[in-house]
Amino acid sequence: MKISVIGAGNVGASAASAILLRGIADDIALVDIFGDVARAKAIDLSQSAAVFGLDASVAGGDDFELIADSDIVVVTAGSPRKEGQTREDLLLKNAGIVKGTVEKIAKFAPNCVIINVTNPLDALTYLVYKTSGFDKNRVLGMAGELDSARLKYEISQKTGLKNSAFSAHIIGSHNDDMVALQSNVSVDLGGEFDAVAQEAKTGGAKIVKLLGTSAYYAPGAAAAKMCEAIKTDSEQWLSCCVIEGECAGGRLVRLGKNGVREIREPSAEEKAALEKGESQTAVNIKFLKESGVIA
Numbered sequence: 477m478k479i480s481v482i483g484a485g486n487v488g489a490s491a492a493s494a495i496l497l498r499g500i501a502d503d504i505a506l507v508d509i510f511g512d513v514a515r516a517k518a519i520d521l522s523q524s525a526a527v528f529g530l531d532a533s534v535a536g537g538d539d540f541e542l543i544a545d546s547d548i549v550v551v552t553a554g555s556p557r558k559e560g561q562t563r564e565d566l567l568l569k570n571a572g573i574v575k576g577t578v579e580k581i582a583k584f585a586p587n588c589v590i591i592n593v594t595n596p597l598d599a600l601t602y603l604v605y606k607t608s609g610f611d612k613n614r615v616l617g618m619a620g621e622l623d624s625a626r627l628k629y630e631i632s633q634k635t636g637l638k639n640s641a642f643s644a645h646i647i648g649s650h651n652d653d654m655v656a657l658q659s660n661v662s663v664d665l666g667g668e669f670d671a672v673a674q675e676a677k678t679g680g681a682k683i684v685k686l687l688g689t690s691a692y693y694a695p696g697a698a699a700a701k702m703c704e705a706i707k708t709d710s711e712q713w714l715s716c717c718v719i720e721g722e723c724a725g726g727r728l729v730r731l732g733k734n735g736v737r738e739i740r741e742p743s744a745e746e747k748a749a750l751e752k753g754e755s756q757t758a759v760n761i762k763f764l765k766e767s768g769v770i771a
């Protein structure tokens with residue numbers, strides 16, 4: 477399997493490292509406008525493969541021909557949040573970067589599954605769909621697996637339970653109105669679920685405040701997990717952003733070689749909870765249409 481990552485910055489390099497060290501791909505390509513950065517990180521990653529005696533190859537540079545014949549392309553090109561910025565503040569600048577990137581993906585890797593990571597996640601995943609011309613099952617966004625991991629972290633902190641002892645999911649939009657699924661949490665939090673969920677929802681902002689930029693190890697790991705599920709036609713339900721009509725939002729899905737295999741239909745109560753976050757995504761998409769970024 478060949479997996480390419482566009483953007484060799486914090487999230488892109490972390491995703492490539494997780495993909496490599498979990499043995500998900502035989503070939504990895506890392507592309508960045510700063511070709512030497514991508515080349516250097518590809519050499520560094522190749523040497524980390526040598527540490528573990530792994531045979532996967534890693535190439536890097538600024539030439540999109542490197543991504544030819546990729547099965548999966550992960551898009552991380554774009555600016556991250558700085559302190560005080562919302563994900564929405566990144567909309568127009570990152571939309572231009574993602575659009576240009578996806579035009580090249582459609583040219584050089586026309587049969588791949590695209591996983592968008594660049595924020596604001598949901599509106600830009602919709603932009604990926606419209607720009608690529610791909611079937612909607614081959615366009616995904618990564619956010620829900622990260623948000624769900626943050627919920628697991630908070631539950632583990634609260635209860636002392638190990639990660640392997642329970643499951644938890646967050647779906648919906650990658651903004652303040654994401655939806656933690658209490659019915660899916662296999663731990664009794666005794667009435668404290670909402671407070672714990674709120675900690676998870678603001679988990680990204682807490683890291684931005686401490687670090688001055690957004691998180692990258694967990695986002696990279698979450699993108700790698702989606703790649704692994706695609707490769708293995710996994711039976712696991714993952715929280716991923718998918719195209720829903722004329723919008724995009726996080727749902728529990730099963731992934732496989734062609735991308736989305738199955739979407740779990742939200743309950744009526746969940747649908748009502750999803751509306752607020754997705755109305756923000758709809759506003760962002762409308763703005764991209766009015767700005768001419770989406771034709």
Ligand SMILES: NC(=O)c1ccc[n+]([C@@H]2O[C@H](COP(=O)([O-])OP(=O)(O)OC[C@H]3O[C@@H](n4cnc5c(N)ncnc54)[C@H](O)[C@@H]3O)[C@@H](O)[C@H]2O)c1
Nearest residue numbers: 483485486487508509553554555556593594595618619695
């Ligand atoms: N979906 C999520 O859950 C999630 C989580 C964390 C970060 N993010 C987002 O991921 C994106 C990347 O974050 P980061 O921390 O890696 O940023 P970063 O600045 O470390 O890396 C971004 C990289 O993109 C490159 N780039 C910019 N324009 C490009 C282009 N046209 N072609 C190729 N490469 C290009 C830059 O040179 C840089 O190396 C941001 O938009 C951030 O908000 C999303």
